[in-house]
Amino acid sequence: xxxxxxxxxxxxxxHHKDVPLRxxxxxxxxxxxxxxxxxxxGTPNNLIVQGDNLHALxxxxxxxxxxxxxxxxxxxxxxxxxxxxxxxxxxxxQIRKWLGEVVGREGxxxxxxxxxxxxxxxxxxxxxxxxxxxxxxxVSIDDNEVAALxxxxxxxxxxxxxxxxxxxxxxxxPKNSARHLSEDHDYIVIYAAKADSWKPNxxxxxDEQNAAYKNPDKDPRGVxxxxxLSARNYYSAGTYSITCPSGRIIEAPPKGMYWRVSKEKFExxxxxxxxxxxxxxxxxxxxxxxxxxxxxxxxxxxxxxxGEVGHTQEAKxxxxxxxxFDTSDDVFITPKPTRLIQRILQIATDKDSxxxxxxxxxxxTGHAVLKQNAEDxxxxxxxxxxxxxxxxxTVTAERVRRVANGYTNAKGQAVAGLGGGFQFCRLSAEPLxxxxxxxxxxxxxxxxxxxxxxxxxxxxxxxxxxxPLIGVHEGRAIYLLYNGILKDRxxxxxxxxTGPVFDLLPRFAGPKVIYAAANRMGGRAAREGITFxxxxxALEV
Numbered sequence: 001x002x003x004x005x006x007x008x009x010x011x012x013x014x015h016h017k018d019v020p021l022r023x024x025x026x027x028x029x030x031x032x033x034x035x036x037x038x039x040x041x042g043t044p045n046n047l048i049v050q051g052d053n054l055h056a057l058x059x060x061x062x063x064x065x066x067x068x069x070x071x072x073x074x075x076x077x078x079x080x081x082x083x084x085x086x087x088x089x090x091x092x093x094q095i096r097k098w099l100g101e102v103v104g105r106e107g108x109x110x111x112x113x114x115x116x117x118x119x120x121x122x123x124x125x126x127x128x129x130x131x132x133x134x135x136x137x138x139v140s141i142d143d144n145e146v147a148a149l150x151x152x153x154x155x156x157x158x159x160x161x162x163x164x165x166x167x168x169x170x171x172x173x174p175k176n177s178a179r180h181l182s183e184d185h186d187y188i189v190i191y192a193a194k195a196d197s198w199k200p201n202x203x204x205x206x207d208e209q210n211a212a213y214k215n216p217d218k219d220p221r222g223v224x225x226x227x228x229l230s231a232r233n234y235y236s237a238g239t240y241s242i243t244c245p246s247g248r249i250i251e252a253p254p255k256g257m258y259w260r261v262s263k264e265k266f267e268x269x270x271x272x273x274x275x276x277x278x279x280x281x282x283x284x285x286x287x288x289x290x291x292x293x294x295x296x297x298x299x300x301x302x303x304x305x306x307g308e309v310g311h312t313q314e315a316k317x318x319x320x321x322x323x324x325f326d327t328s329d330d331v332f333i334t335p336k337p338t339r340l341i342q343r344i345l346q347i348a349t350d351k352d353s354x355x356x357x358x359x360x361x362x363x364x365t366g367h368a369v370l371k372q373n374a375e376d377x378x379x380x381x382x383x384x385x386x387x388x389x390x391x392x393x394t395v396t397a398e399r400v401r402r403v404a405n406g407y408t409n410a411k412g413q414a415v416a417g418l419g420g421g422f423q424f425c426r427l428s429a430e431p432l433x434x435x436x437x438x439x440x441x442x443x444x445x446x447x448x449x450x451x452x453x454x455x456x457x458x459x460x461x462x463x464x465x466x467x468p469l470i471g472v473h474e475g476r477a478i479y480l481l482y483n484g485i486l487k488d489r490x491x492x493x494x495x496x497x498t499g500p501v502f503d504l505l506p507r508f509a510g511p512k513v514i515y516a517a518a519n520r521m522g523g524r525a526a527r528e529g530i531t532f533x534x535x536x537x538a539l540e541v
Contacts, residue, residue, distance in 0.1 A: 001159055004151035007114040009121070015102055016122040019058045020431035021539075023447055024049060026423055030393060032401040033421025046366070046420060048400065049385045050392035051427035053358040056385045057126040059427060062454035062461055064383065068130040069353035071137040072344055072365055074336060075123075078116040078144050116145060117152065123358065124156045129458075130356055131193040136163065136200075136348050139189045140336065146187050153191050163190040163198065168304045168340060170312050188304075188344075200347045202297025209298065213291040219273060226276050226286035229266075230257040237262040246282035260287075300347050310337025319362050321409050322399045335361065341368035351378035360384035363396040367403050370418040382422075397424055432539075439536045445483045448535075452480050452515050455539050469506040477508035481516035482535065497521055497532060515539075 024047075049056045102118070127137060137157070141149050146165075154162065166188040174182035192198035213223035230253045238258035242250045253259050259266065269275050269287065276286045306314075315337040341364050349355060351373075357365035369382040384400075386392035406417030432451065434440050439448065446465035453461035457473045468479045468486060486494035486504055494501055495517040502521060505514075511529045519525060519532040 001154065002151065003155060004117070004148060006117045007111070008118045011102055012118050012121045016054070016058065016125050017540075019054055019122070021433070021451060022051075022055055022059045022431055023428040023443070024059055024425040025428050026425050030397055030424035031422060032397070032404055032424075045379075045381045046369075046400075046422035047383045047425060048360070048363075048366070048392065048397050048422050049383070049425045049427070050387075050389055051385070052387055053385045054123055054126070055427055057123065057130075057358055060383065060385075061126065061129060062450035064354065064356070065129050065454055065458060065460040066132055067354055067460045067462075068356045068383075069132055069135045069350065070344065070348040071127055071130065071135070071356045071358075072140075072341060073127070073137070073357060073359045074140040074361060075120060075359050076116065077142050077334075078112060079142070113145070113148065117148060120149075120152060121156070124152065127356070127358065128156055128193075133193050134198060136190060136192040136198055138344050138348070140168075140186055141189060142186050143183070146189065149189055153189065157191040157193075161191050161193065161195040163192050163195050164302050165189050166302050166304055168309065169306045172306050172311050172313070200300050201349075202295060203300055203343075203346055205296070205298055210291065216279070217273075217276075219288070219290075221290050222292055224288045224290045227289050229260055229275075229285050229287055230254055231260050232257055234258060235260070240266075242266070242285060244282045244285070245277050246280060248282040250284065254284075304340070304343065308339070309343045310339040312337070314339070315364070318364075318367075319399070322367075322402050322407065323362070323395050336364045338364055338368045338371055341365050342372050345369065345372045345380065349378075349380055351376060351380065354381045354383065356383045358385040360386040360396050361391070363399040366396070366400040366422070370400070370403055370420050373420065374418045384422075392424075397422070433536055437536065439482075443483070445480070445485050448482050449480050451539055452535075453478060456513060456515075456533075467506060469508065472508070476511040476513055479505060479512060479514040479516075480535075481514065495535075497525070497530075499524060502528065502530075 047060075049060070051059075131137065139149060139153070150162075150165075167185045168188055169184055170186050171182075171184050174184065176182075213225045215223045235258040238260065239252055240259065240263040241252060242259075244250065261269070266275070266285075270285075274288045276288050277283055312334055315335040318338060319335050345355065345368060349372075355365060355369055360366070363384060363386075366382045366384050369380045372378060373380055384396060386396045400422060402417075404417050404420045404422075407415050409415050430440060432440060432443060432448075449463070449465035449470045450461040453459070453463070453470055453473075456478050459473070461471070463471045468481060470478055470480050472478070481495045481497060481501065484494060486501065497514055497516040497518065498520045502524075511531065513531045513533060515533045515535050515538060517535060519534070521528075521530070521532075525532055
């Protein structure tokens with residue numbers, strides 16, 4: 001398989017492993033409807049996280065690994081423009097600082113395509129770990145990096161898991177200022193976790209499609225439309241003559257064609273009034289297809305026209321109605337319309353799916369999730385990550401807050417809220433481990449339990465974390481002794497595995513993995529089926 005190489009690749013291929021573990025710290029003053037949003041298994045239904053998305057993804061993995069049904073990202077397109085708009089911000093101070101720290105001085109002279117690949121690689125590697133087996137990722141991009149993106153995703157997700165590249169018609173009129181051709185489309189590249197088993201949902205049928213069904217003969221089975229009886233594919237039993245009700249004889253199918261069904265099957269269809277001969281009974285016969293027998297939906301296609309999913313001007317109008325900007329320079333240049341993201345949700349989610357967007361920008365994905373839930377009664381949850389603090393507070397969160405709670409539009413009209421809410425979080429300033437490699441003293445048991453579970457299972461933790469037995473995975477019990485979970489008042493706080501401590505643990509008959517500060521059980525540990533792992537050293541994830 002062809003592979004992609006670039007300056008700095010060696011420095012970033014395993015960089016995700018070196019990203020320090022951080023905690024998510026809720027900011028109640030920036031959250032929305034926390035009580036109404038509710039929690040599930042101790043997890044907020046919706047999250048907006050402010051911070052570098054590489055660090056944020058690493059912090060989110062212990063909770064959401066293998067749980068996300070749909071990922072949508074709109075990363076920098078790498079056009080070379082230097083505006084603050086996130087899509088063109090590959091040269092932002094944050095990214096340049098990150099490249100300097102990770103790639104080193106070599107990063108100062110990298111071609112902008114090398115820089116873009118260095119930025120994208122570790123983030124895509126982490127995103128891959130969030131997908132459920134029946135999940136898929138959708139990536140917006142344009143011609144600047146679509147070729148590189150395909151090769152990059154082939155390497156990370158596997159070429160066999162490529163699904164399709166969608167063309168989205170993003171404008172409704174040609175650009176007369178175009179240097180060569182007017183660029184009317186963007187791409188959305190789709191990969192599945194397992195493409196051979198991934199099944200997109202059918203899209204709702206349109207009124208235009210349904211309007212094509214009529215009932216000129218008042219058939220009691222309802223409206224229908226015709227389909228050709230002939231086809232080009234060779235069929236040995238498809239060359240017979242047909243006599244029409246009018247007496248006209250059709251000697252054979254049209255030249256170079258074959259009847260789709262045998263003569264016996266044709267006669268059976270005719271007896272069942274499933275053949276249409278035209279109003280006068282002498283037309284070339286066609287098969288009647290009844291609306292009630294067709295699929296309850298339509299197969300998604302790869303051409304998405306603005307009439308169905310919106311365009312960039314629509315997206316800007318939506319954003320300006322929801323968020324107050326100080327100047328026109330502050331407005332996002334290329335936001336995505338809500339209808340576009342809803343199309344992705346319709347194709348790739350169930351009503352209770354988790355949706356992740358780690359390049360959240362103006363918050364369209366959160367808006368689309370709330371809107372789709374309102375339209376179909378769903379309970380989808382979103383996770384949004386935005387790097388820029390000002391954008392996260394004043395654009396991403398503010399937009400979703402107004403959509404959820406309701407707002408007054410530019411015409412002074414009250415727009416009802418869609419309901420829902422979110423918890424706003426920031427990344428902890430300090431990593432999970434202190435400078436000496438020890439777990440920070442302010443880390444709570446429930447927080448550490450998530451990292452222990454992920455380190456042991458590779459999946460997100462959905463338990464309650466209110467007991468030393470944090471869960472059972474694939475037949476083995478996983479325990480954590482930490483931070484006085486046993487209410488032990490000794491110096492070690494019950495964090496050391498001893499015989500008396502083990503006797504206090506919830507019982508489990510099978511193999512056990514116990515994370516603790518030390519093991520003082522000696523040979524009894526093996527007899528009890530215990531695998532001991534020392535914290536913090538066994539928590540590399």
